[in-house]
Amino acid sequence: MLRIRHLEKRFAGIRAIQDCSFDVEDNSITALIGPNGAGKTTVFNLITGFIRQDKGKMRYNGSSIIGMKPHAITNLGITRTFQLIRLFPKLTVLENLLLAEHHSGENLINAIFRPQRVKREERKKRRRCMLLLKLVGIEDKADSLAENLSYGQQKLVEIARVLATKADLILLDEPVAGVNPKMRRHIKDVLKRLQKAGKTILLIEHDMNFVMDVCEKVIVLDHGKEIAVGTPKQVMKDKRVLEAYLGNGSDGLVGT
């Protein structure tokens, strides 16, 4: 579904990403892990077009997405969440969801004359978004301002908003960071349900238990390069991965 080859990105001479290659398979849940500063979020920014790569290829369903603007990439069917929750705080929960999809009423001419067709579309979208809110269990908050919700509820709105985009490839930046165990189970269920519904998920996460639980494939990134790819179990045993996380002090011990 997503194929990345020899990706490179420099920031003021420092190679944040270098020669990074990996694939994300159709309908999989894949984790992107690695120590702090390994370049995980940079990879997300590159895929979604927020920053331009210096070298390398990125293909989505066979066609190159290099050089495309963020909104164009979103319209291809790739969407993302951010590390910290980023809702539109002064809009209602329902409005937050309604923004997720293209809406013919967003065209100025349609907005001015508001034909029946647009009104029907608005009603249909509202119904669909209410269903999504029901799915994540916060339909009673639909008309509250997003900023008035609790942290956990806001996470759910963010996930519901991702669902509302109808994207096929969903990039989640730390979906369970800072949420309580109950909410974590809830989010895990939601992700599994998404997979059943045919979505592909690529997620960044530091919580290894969550990764072991949810993902069938793990990509380990260190210094901007993938150093291991495999099932969670394989990756956890990989020597290079242990080095990246713990340093190569153990090597020295064995060596002498």
Next chain:
Amino acid sequence: MIEAYLMHLLVLIGIYMILAMSLNLAMGFTGLLNIGHVAFYGIGAYTSALLAVNFGVPFWLGLIAGALVAALFGLLLAIPTLKLKGDYLALATLGFAIIFEAVMRNWVSLTNGSLGLPGIPKPAIFGFTFSSTFSYMILVIIFVALTYLFIRHITQTPFGRVLKAIREDELVAKSLGKDTVKFKMISLAISAAFAGIAGSLYAHYVTFIAPSTFSVMESILIISMLIVGGLGSVEGSILGALVLLLLPEPLRFLPLPIYAIGALRQIIYALLLTLILILRPSGLLGEFRFRRKQDA
């Protein structure tokens, strides 16, 4: 006598209501910190006035031309500046307003420079001339109503929802597939068009315009109206214009020398703004206030 004075006041208040509502679309709904709004006001006024004085173009055509030329300049201003954020956009638009005033002052062959442009005809349609203050007041009230209905309408549609989303978090709006630059351009163009209409109404009312009418301080006054009334509330803009223009009026009747009244007016504005910012930071009817955002 007092009626004539009140009607005159209402005409001016109406024109400022249109200015405040139109700026609100760009600033209160889309989050574009535009300090150069007065330039669009001036562009509308000069376009319509020059067409009428030099070519005898009727008021209605001049008004439409003023709106279109202002919108065009809105788009032109948008191209280099809309990648700028917050404070930087404010500086760029401030520069635009200063350049506009300087050009109007120095392009003497076109605008008659600082001496101003006299003899702008009163508007006439179907043989009826809006020469009395009363008829002009009705004309302005109609335009205030149209502006109000239009801006309120589009801010309540899905289009307006995207504008608000851009104001709240442009990066997320982009990540949801919105072409934010396009939306910001349209917002700025509509905002400029209505300011142009206000300018045309002003020019044909006073029948004389000069560059000093469109100084940057006017922008500050309009922004103050927005802050008092509340950003992101169309009704707030109407209230803000009313409060800021009516409040200092009773001063005229105090037995004070002219120069003291001018200073007192400024003091009242300053006090009012400070009080509002302390007691109701989002304005009398507002839903949103500018704050520093963390951007990724």
